[in-house]
Amino acid sequence: MALLINGLSGFSIPALDRGLQYGDGLFETIAVAAGEPCLWHRHRQRLERGCRRLKIEIPDGDILLEEVYREIDRRPRGVIKIVLTRGSGGRGYLPPQIQTPTRLVYFSEWPEYPAGLTRSGVRVRLCETRLGQNAALAGLKSLNRLEQILARAEWVDRDISEGLMRDTEGYLVEGTMSNLFVVDEAQLRTPDLGVCGVAGVMREVVMDQAARLGIPLSIEKLTMRDLASANGLFLSNSLIGIWPVREFDGEKYDPGRVPSALVDAVMDHGFRFG
Amino acid sequence: MALLINGLSGFSIPALDRGLQYGDGLFETIAVAAGEPCLWHRHRQRLERGCRRLKIEIPDGDILLEEVYREIDRRPRGVIKIVLTRGSGGRGYLPPQIQTPTRLVYFSEWPEYPAGLTRSGVRVRLCETRLGQNAALAGLKSLNRLEQILARAEWVDRDISEGLMRDTEGYLVEGTMSNLFVVDEAQLRTPDLGVCGVAGVMREVVMDQAARLGIPLSIEKLTMRDLASANGLFLSNSLIGIWPVREFDGEKYDPGRVPSALVDAVMDHGFRFG
Numbered sequence: 001m002a003l004l005i006n007g008l009s010g011f012s013i014p015a016l017d018r019g020l021q022y023g024d025g026l027f028e029t030i031a032v033a034a035g036e037p038c039l040w041h042r043h044r045q046r047l048e049r050g051c052r053r054l055k056i057e058i059p060d061g062d063i064l065l066e067e068v069y070r071e072i073d074r075r076p077r078g079v080i081k082i083v084l085t086r087g088s089g090g091r092g093y094l095p096p097q098i099q100t101p102t103r104l105v106y107f108s109e110w111p112e113y114p115a116g117l118t119r120s121g122v123r124v125r126l127c128e129t130r131l132g133q134n135a136a137l138a139g140l141k142s143l144n145r146l147e148q149i150l151a152r153a154e155w156v157d158r159d160i161s162e163g164l165m166r167d168t169e170g171y172l173v174e175g176t177m178s179n180l181f182v183v184d185e186a187q188l189r190t191p192d193l194g195v196c197g198v199a200g201v202m203r204e205v206v207m208d209q210a211a212r213l214g215i216p217l218s219i220e221k222l223t224m225r226d227l228a229s230a231n232g233l234f235l236s237n238s239l240i241g242i243w244p245v246r247e248f249d250g251e252k253y254d255p256g257r258v259p260s261a262l263v264d265a266v267m268d269h270g271f272r273f274g
Numbered sequence: 275m276a277l278l279i280n281g282l283s284g285f286s287i288p289a290l291d292r293g294l295q296y297g298d299g300l301f302e303t304i305a306v307a308a309g310e311p312c313l314w315h316r317h318r319q320r321l322e323r324g325c326r327r328l329k330i331e332i333p334d335g336d337i338l339l340e341e342v343y344r345e346i347d348r349r350p351r352g353v354i355k356i357v358l359t360r361g362s363g364g365r366g367y368l369p370p371q372i373q374t375p376t377r378l379v380y381f382s383e384w385p386e387y388p389a390g391l392t393r394s395g396v397r398v399r400l401c402e403t404r405l406g407q408n409a410a411l412a413g414l415k416s417l418n419r420l421e422q423i424l425a426r427a428e429w430v431d432r433d434i435s436e437g438l439m440r441d442t443e444g445y446l447v448e449g450t451m452s453n454l455f456v457v458d459e460a461q462l463r464t465p466d467l468g469v470c471g472v473a474g475v476m477r478e479v480v481m482d483q484a485a486r487l488g489i490p491l492s493i494e495k496l497t498m499r500d501l502a503s504a505n506g507l508f509l510s511n512s513l514i515g516i517w518p519v520r521e522f523d524g525e526k527y528d529p530g531r532v533p534s535a536l537v538d539a540v541m542d543h544g545f546r547f548g
Binding site for chain 2: 133151168
């Protein structure tokens with residue numbers, strides 16, 4: 001199955017593309033439900049925010065959406081990935097003055113996660129690989145993902161669905177592919193992403209829905225002790241929506257402690273075009 | 275001019291290659307002098323050390339060298355770049371169990387740096403962009419280079435040859451494309467690369483030649499104050515050999531304070547096959 005590369009059907013990109021040479025770019029992973037790209041405007045806005053921070057030319061949103069639909073090709077369910085790089089050129093690390101970004105849009109099958117994890121919860125481990133702190137890259141879904149790769153390579157047991165990562169100071173930041181939330185008696189807490197981590201689109205949905213439901217939520221630095229004393233934990237990303245944690249690093253958590261109204265609201269609002 | 279991609283002439287790589295998708299790979303930039311790849315064994319060894327750390331299959335050294343010569347094609351002077359990625363496959367960040375790495379080898383023209391910089395010295399600025407600390411990636415010449423790109427994008431003045439980068443704690447680590455050395459009365463000092471930075475091949479040559487010449491050299495954490503009180507500063511990389519600094523952040527330094535015996539030895543040993 002061919003991909004769309006700058007709007008044209010293809011399979012390959014120039015070897016000198018800065019996306020390959022330096023990881024000089026961004027990406028989005030988008031759920032497709034009922035033939036629609038879910039949370040489209042949020043994904044597009046995050047991509048644009050990333051472009052502004054990396055000074056990559058922002059792609060035309062209408063063209064991008066047209067390409068997304070062309071790749072979906074009326075299939076009801078699946079995943080759209082967008083990769084945007086600064087393109088070729090420049091002298092070494094110096095970006096070229098006139099950029100010709102590379103825009104990759106492609107469809108892939110819906111991942112075969114075991115059914116029912118949103119209710120039953122998942123097993124999660126603690127990764128040894130840390131996240132370096134750098135405010136300049138924090139929050140971005142950039143093409144520099146070696147930390148996540150090294151962390152994800154720490155386990156192969158398919159019964160462990162995710163690994164949590166700490167930053168170099170020891171604060172819990174996120175999963176390798178998901179954001180983290182802690183459920184306490186009265187409120188939700190999620191790690192501050194000011195110095196590292198990826199600011200997930202589904203994380204935004206969780207925060208918005210918590211606000212709508214009147215569930216207090218604070219953004220904080222979270223420690224291992226905060227997780228040990230939590231009533232519940234859950235993860236979010238654009239494909240899973242919410243996964244409660246039923247076990248982290250050998251400790252049991254009750255998936256039922258994640259407010260079911262919140263789970264329902266996120267699973268409902270998180271898989272629509274909008 | 276075509277590149278060699280896994281030994282075959284070509285211009286492009288699969289769009290799903292993990293090198294593009296995640297920056298999942300390594301590279302080497304090698305000077306070509308008198309038709310030979312300079313410091314070949316050091317470059318090959320660094321690439322292999324990087325492969326071991328990232329658990330990427332090590333390419334056959336003989337095949338790689340044969341490809342390097344094929345790309346040099348008897349041209350006396352130029353640059354060889356090798357890019358090695360984990361190839362395609364895997365589920366998300368999880369590396370595939372059976373890897374088929376992508377090996378890119380290509381020649382480019384010798385960069386037109388102004389003549390005589392090794393004697394006259396260069397102007398250098400201080401970058402605002404910081405280096406995140408992460409021992410898991412420190413020292414590696416990986417394809418995750420967004421920090422260097424953001425730092426290098428801070429200036430366009432062609433009279434400024436390099437920018438120095440601090441880590442998030444404020445220690446001076448390196449230039450965007452070079453390693454840093456401080457010249458004091460009795461000794462040389464160069465930053466510790468235990469938590470960030472790229473361990474340059476020419477940095478090794480500087481350290482070896484300093485040892486051979488009986489010039490003491492220590493590896494330390496270096497502060498802005500250390501630079502302010504230094505007699506001299508210099509930079510190293512595989513293409514420049516040594517560049518003394520004549521101005522850093524508005525302060526003047528005497529390029530003549532860099533021991534000329536060391537400069538001669540590095541420029542002599544650094545541009546030979548070996």
